[in-house]
Each structure stands twice: as C-alpha cells, then as structure tokens.
Amino acid sequence: MHTWRMAGRRRNRGGTNQQQAPRGRRGASSRALREPAAFAKSTGYESEVPHEKLTIAQAKRGTPAHRPVRVYADGIFDLFHSGHARALMQAKNVFPNTHLIVGVCSDELTHKFKGYTVMTEDERYEALRHCRYVDEVVRDAPWTLSTEFLTKHKIDFVAHDDIPYTSAGSEDVYKHIKAAGMFVATQRTEGISTSDLITRIVRDYDIYVRRNLQRGYTARELNVGFINEKKYRLQNQVDKMKETVRTVEEKSKHFVYRVEEKSQDLIHKWEEKSREFIGNFLELFGPDGAWHAIQEHSGRMLQALSPYSSPRGSPSSSPTRMRSGSPDSSSASSRTSPSSTLPPASPSTRRH
Numbered sequence: 001m002h003t004w005r006m007a008g009r010r011r012n013r014g015g016t017n018q019q020q021a022p023r024g025r026r027g028a029s030s031r032a033l034r035e036p037a038a039f040a041k042s043t044g045y046e047s048e049v050p051h052e053k054l055t056i057a058q059a060k061r062g063t064p065a066h067r068p069v070r071v072y073a074d075g076i077f078d079l080f081h082s083g084h085a086r087a088l089m090q091a092k093n094v095f096p097n098t099h100l101i102v103g104v105c106s107d108e109l110t111h112k113f114k115g116y117t118v119m120t121e122d123e124r125y126e127a128l129r130h131c132r133y134v135d136e137v138v139r140d141a142p143w144t145l146s147t148e149f150l151t152k153h154k155i156d157f158v159a160h161d162d163i164p165y166t167s168a169g170s171e172d173v174y175k176h177i178k179a180a181g182m183f184v185a186t187q188r189t190e191g192i193s194t195s196d197l198i199t200r201i202v203r204d205y206d207i208y209v210r211r212n213l214q215r216g217y218t219a220r221e222l223n224v225g226f227i228n229e230k231k232y233r234l235q236n237q238v239d240k241m242k243e244t245v246r247t248v249e250e251k252s253k254h255f256v257y258r259v260e261e262k263s264q265d266l267i268h269k270w271e272e273k274s275r276e277f278i279g280n281f282l283e284l285f286g287p288d289g290a291w292h293a294i295q296e297h298s299g300r301m302l303q304a305l306s307p308y309s310s311p312r313g314s315p316s317s318s319p320t321r322m323r324s325g326s327p328d329s330s331s332a333s334s335r336t337s338p339s340s341t342l343p344p345a346s347p348s349t350r351r352h
Contacts, residue, residue: 036129040101040138044152045070051154056181059156062096069095071184072155074103074141076110078117079197080127083189090186091159092133101153102134103141113143113167118198144173150182161188210236
C-alpha cells in the first residue's frame, strides 16, 4: 500500500541499487496520502502469493514490490504525539520495502495492565490511521504477541524500542520475539511521552479547569464542586482585571510617550520660530535695521516738503513789512488816514 516511500528510492548500501517501485504502486501510495490507513481484517492477512519467511539480511537487501516486509509495531498511543510518530517513522524505514502494521490495544486491556487512558480506543485507532507512516491498523491488539497472531497477520518483524518492557508478569514481553530473531529496535524520543503530558495537566490542573470554564464547559462536565467553581471563576475575573490593567498601562505608556514626543517636537519648533522671530525683529528694529533707515528717509522727505522759516525781524522774511514799505502802500495810507486832515487838538480839549 504505502511501500513506495522506501521501494521507490534508490539505495546504495553495500553497493546494491534497488529497483524503483512499479507505476501501479506509486498510484496506490498517492491514494494513501488522501485516505486514512485501512483496518486489518478480522480474518487476518490474505495473499495470493505464498508468504515466505524472511531474514533480516534479506529484508535489508530489499524485496520485490509485491512482497513488502510486514513490520508490526504495537502500543497504547494515548495522546498521540511526536514521540509516537518518530518511532513509527523508524519502523517504516527500517527496511527498503516496508508495510507497517500498527496494533492498538483496547481500553479494557490498557486499563487492566497499564492504567486509565485520556483518549478512548476508537479515538486512538483513528489517530493511528491518519499517521502517514502507517499502512494498516489492528484494533484490539493483544498485550502479548502469540505465534498464532504473528501467523494470522503474516508478520515478519516486530519493531519496538530495545528497553525491556516489563508487564503482565513478564520481565520483557518481547523476549520471545527477540529470541526468534524477529525483533528490530527503534529509538525512543527523549523529553516527550504520554505520562509527561498527563503530568503537565495534573501539575497545572487549576489553570486548565479555569481555561475550560472560560470556554463554556460546565462545572459538572469538569467534575468541579460548587465552591471550587466560584473560586475558579473569581480567579478568572481577577486575571481579566489584571489583564485590563496591564492593557491600560501599556496604552498609557504609549500615550505618554506620544505626548513626550509631540512636546519635544513642539518645543523644538518653538525654539526655531523664536530664533527666527528675534532675528527678524533685530533686522527690522536694530541700530542698522530697516526701521531706522525708513525714519531717516521720512525725515528728509518732510524737510524737503515743508517751507523754509527765516529768523524773526528780517525785512525780507515778512511779507507784511514788504507791503508797507512800498511807495504805493505809503501813499495809500497817507490818503486814507483821517489824522492827516484834522487840525491838531487844542490843549484844553485833552483829558487829564
């Protein structure tokens, strides 16, 4: 089904070039990218070609396209994460032409031998079906692999990390698989596991409860009592108030910054305008300014337009004197003056 990923590659290990997958298999693989992986049949794997046993050396050299190496990997796969995907990627790429079968244990078996799960078995099945490395999913996989199960699904090899897996009263549930030469090891991804994720949730329980209350979940759905619900909702309100205060503070800081920036700009412009005003003032009203030049020029114009005034007592400066001193005026006055015709008054007629 998905074997084109490795069979379609040219590999040069040991100087051997592998033949590319036929065109038909590339078409099947492209369909697989648009569809989830298939569920294994309850009756097991059925093939028209006899399923011959392979050794690891044969599988590593490469097999024909119609005979992929059937590798099985099992697990719980709760809260499917990158550590799971990396392990399946390694299992898919352990051989050039691999058909990866993934077994997923049911809720009943998991709760019995390992513990309670976050996701249901159906959710875990679907998560595996949508992983691109997976070709086939076995539902309700057994906890310990039997010969009958391996034969039923025509499994060539089992992939798992090499750390002994102690469970169900066994020191290593894969011990018999390793003894039969059917085990291929994968590497665990450090720093991520389902237990780690659950630990984070338990550690920050209050935060996640408050988060889900905010998102509309009821206290009953979260299994939270009345008092705790009120406490969480109050904490949510306090957090909202804190966030509002922080937002106002940030906006206030931005506003103050803008005011300071504008103030500095205004002060700078005012200083420039002040210097320009003072310079213009001095240029106009200074000792050598235009205003004094205008005043001086205006004075000269006024002197030029006003009549010349002579000193007092000068005969030539008084028109009246000039008229009285003329011959015509003296004769006129002598003709018209009454005193010139009357006789002089006698002494007796004078007042004392």
